[in-house]
Amino acid sequence: MHKGAIDIPWLYLVSGYLLMIIPLAIFRAYKTGLEKSTLWALARMTVQLLLVGLYLEYIFKWDNKWINLLWVAVMTVVASYTVIKRTGLRLKLFFFPVFTATVLSIVLIDYYFLGIVIGLKNIFTARYFIPITGMLLGNSLKNVIIALDAYYTRLDEEETSYRWQLANGATRSEARLPFIRYALQRAFNPLIATTAIMGLISLPGMMTGQILGGSDPMVAVKYQIMILVVIFASTSLNVWLTLQFSNRIAFDAFGNLRKEIFARPPGRKLKRGPKGRPR
Amino acid sequence: MNGRPVIEVRDLRVHYEGLTLFGGLSFQIRKGEKVAVAGESGSGKSTLIHTLLGFVPSFEGQVRIWDMPLDALHIDRIRKLTTWTPQDLGFTVFPSVRELFFTPFRFKANRKLMPSPQQIREIFDLFELPPDILDRPVKEISGGQKQRLVLAISVLLQKPLMFLDEPTSALNTEIKQKITDFLLKSPEVTLLAATHDEYFLSRVSKVIRLANLSDYA
Ligand SMILES: Nc1ncnc2c1ncn2[C@@H]1O[C@H](COP(=O)(O)OP(=O)(O)O)[C@@H](O)[C@H]1O
Ligand SMILES: [Mg+2]
Numbered sequence: 001m002h003k004g005a006i007d008i009p010w011l012y013l014v015s016g017y018l019l020m021i022i023p024l025a026i027f028r029a030y031k032t033g034l035e036k037s038t039l040w041a042l043a044r045m046t047v048q049l050l051l052v053g054l055y056l057e058y059i060f061k062w063d064n065k066w067i068n069l070l071w072v073a074v075m076t077v078v079a080s081y082t083v084i085k086r087t088g089l090r091l092k093l094f095f096f097p098v099f100t101a102t103v104l105s106i107v108l109i110d111y112y113f114l115g116i117v118i119g120l121k122n123i124f125t126a127r128y129f130i131p132i133t134g135m136l137l138g139n140s141l142k143n144v145i146i147a148l149d150a151y152y153t154r155l156d157e158e159e160t161s162y163r164w165q166l167a168n169g170a171t172r173s174e175a176r177l178p179f180i181r182y183a184l185q186r187a188f189n190p191l192i193a194t195t196a197i198m199g200l201i202s203l204p205g206m207m208t209g210q211i212l213g214g215s216d217p218m219v220a221v222k223y224q225i226m227i228l229v230v231i232f233a234s235t236s237l238n239v240w241l242t243l244q245f246s247n248r249i250a251f252d253a254f255g256n257l258r259k260e261i262f263a264r265p266p267g268r269k270l271k272r273g274p275k276g277r278p279r
Numbered sequence: 280m281n282g283r284p285v286i287e288v289r290d291l292r293v294h295y296e297g298l299t300l301f302g303g304l305s306f307q308i309r310k311g312e313k314v315a316v317a318g319e320s321g322s323g324k325s326t327l328i329h330t331l332l333g334f335v336p337s338f339e340g341q342v343r344i345w346d347m348p349l350d351a352l353h354i355d356r357i358r359k360l361t362t363w364t365p366q367d368l369g370f371t372v373f374p375s376v377r378e379l380f381f382t383p384f385r386f387k388a389n390r391k392l393m394p395s396p397q398q399i400r401e402i403f404d405l406f407e408l409p410p411d412i413l414d415r416p417v418k419e420i421s422g423g424q425k426q427r428l429v430l431a432i433s434v435l436l437q438k439p440l441m442f443l444d445e446p447t448s449a450l451n452t453e454i455k456q457k458i459t460d461f462l463l464k465s466p467e468v469t470l471l472a473a474t475h476d477e478y479f480l481s482r483v484s485k486v487i488r489l490a491n492l493s494d495y496a
Contacts, residue, residue: 160369161369164429165383166332167332168363168386169436170383178373255333
C-alpha cells in the first residue's frame with residue numbers, strides 16, 4: 001500500500017472531540033434542549049463507526065470472496081428492511097420485491113463497474129467490492145424509499161384517476177404509467193440537483209477521503225465522477241425494478257390496488273367514504 | 280350476442296364494514312337503452328357503477344356484461360368496451376389538462392380514436408370549453424370545466440357501453456340540457472348514469488331506483 005493518511009493517535013482523537021463544546025455551548029445558551037440528543041447522536045455515531053472499522057479490518061485481512069458476499073447479503077437485508085419500514089408499506093409483502101431488486105441492481109452494476117471499467121480480475125476484492133457496494137446500497141436507499149412511498153401514496157389518493165384509465169381501455173401497465181412517472185420524478189429530482197452542483201459548494205466525501213489517503217487529486221476526481229455515474233445507474237435500476245416487482249403483489253386479480261399493502265392504519269379511510277356515510 | 284342483454288344483474292349485494300347495499304338487486308339493460316340509477320346520496324349509485332366495472336370484486340350475486348361473467352378472467356375484455364366518467368374528479372396525477380385529455384387516446388386499445396384538431400374544436404365548442412384550456416394545469420380549471428372535459432373524452436372514445444356518474448352535477452341549467460341531450464343521442468350506445476337530475480331522469484328510457492339504506496334494515 002501507498003503512503004496513506006497520518007494516523008490520528010487515540011489521545012488526539014479525544015482532543016478532537018473537544019470541538020463539540022462549541023455546539024453544546026450554543027445549544028445550552030439558548031435553552032434549545034438539543035444537548036442531550038446531540039450527545040446521544042455523537043455516542044451512537046462513534047460506536048457504530050468503531051464497529052464498522054473493527055469488522056472492516058477483519059474483512060480486509062481475510063479478503064475472502066464468500067465472507068465478502070455474506071457481508072453484502074446481510075447489508076442488503078438490513079437495507080431492504082430499513083426501506084420498507086420507512087414507507088408505511090407492509091414489510092411482509094414488500095420485502096421480497098425490494099430485496100430482489102436491490103440484489104439484481106447491485107450485482108449488475110458492480111460487475112460492470114468493477115469488472116469492466118476498473119478492470120479488476122477478481123471483483124470481490126474487499127478493498128473495492130465492499131466500499132463500492134456499500135456506497136451503492138446507501139445511496140439507492142433513500143431514492144427507493146421516496147419512489148415507493150410516492151408511488152403507492154399517490155395511487156391511493158388518486159385511485160379514481162387510476163381506475164378511470166382502466167375503465168376507459170388502459171392495460172394495467174398503461175394505467176400505472178402516470179404514477180410511475182410521478183414516483184421517478186420525486187425520487188430523482190434531488191439526485192439530479194446534487195449531481196449538478198457537485199464540487200461547487202463542497203468537496204465530496206469520497207474524494208476528500210481519497211486525497212487524504214494519498215491519491216493524486218486527478219485520480220480522486222475520476223473515481224468521484226465514476227461513483228456518481230454508478231450511483232445514478234444503480235439507483236435508477238433499483239428504483240425501477242422495485243416498482244416493477246412490487247406491482248406483482250400490490251394489485252388484485254381485477255387490477256385494483258390492494259388496501260392490505262399499507263401497514264399504518266391510514267387516515268385516508270375517512271376521506272374515502274363519501275358524504276352520506278351513516279353512523 | 281344481439282338477443283342477449285348488455286348488462287344482466289341478478290341478486291346483487293355489496294357488503295362494506297357495517298352495511299349491505301342493494302339487498303339483492305336484479306335488472307337487465309338491452310343494447311342502446313339509456314338507463315338512470317336514482318336514489319338518495321349514500322344509497323349506492325356510485326358503488327353500483329364501480330361494481331359493474333370490476334372495482335368491487337367482493338360483490339355477491341351474478342353479473343354478466345355482454346354475456347361475459349364479471350370475473351378476473353373477463354374484466355380486461357369488458358373494460359375495453361366501456362367508458363366511465365367518475366363522480367370524483369381529482370386527476371391531479373396528470374400535470375396538465377393536455378396530458379389528461381390525450382392520455383386515454385394513447386392507450387393501445389384506443390389509438391385509432393385519437394381525435395383530429397377539427398374534432399377537438401367541435402366538441403369543445405359544443406361543451407363550451409375554451410380552446411386554450413389544454414394548456415392549463417389541471418388544478419386551475421373549475422369543477423364544471425373538468426366535468427365537461429371528462430364527458431367529452433367519454434364521448435370521443437366511442438365505446439359501446441357508457442357509465443356516467445352524476446354527469447351534470449356541476450353544470451348550470453342551460454348547458455345541462457344541451458349536454459344531456461347530446462349524451463343520450465346516439466342510438467347504438469348503451470348508457471347507465473347515476474343521477475338525480477330531473478331533466479336527465481325525464482329523458483331516459485328506464486330508471487333503477489335504489490332504496491335508502493335504512494329500508495334494508
Ligand atoms: N370503499 C368503501 N368502503 C366502505 N364504504 C364505502 C366505500 N364506498 C362507498 N361506501 C359506502 O357505501 C355507501 C354508498 O356509497 P355511494 O355508492 O358513493 O353512494 P351514492 O353514489 O349513491 O351517493 C355509502 O354509505 C358509503 O359511505
Ligand atoms: Mg355517488
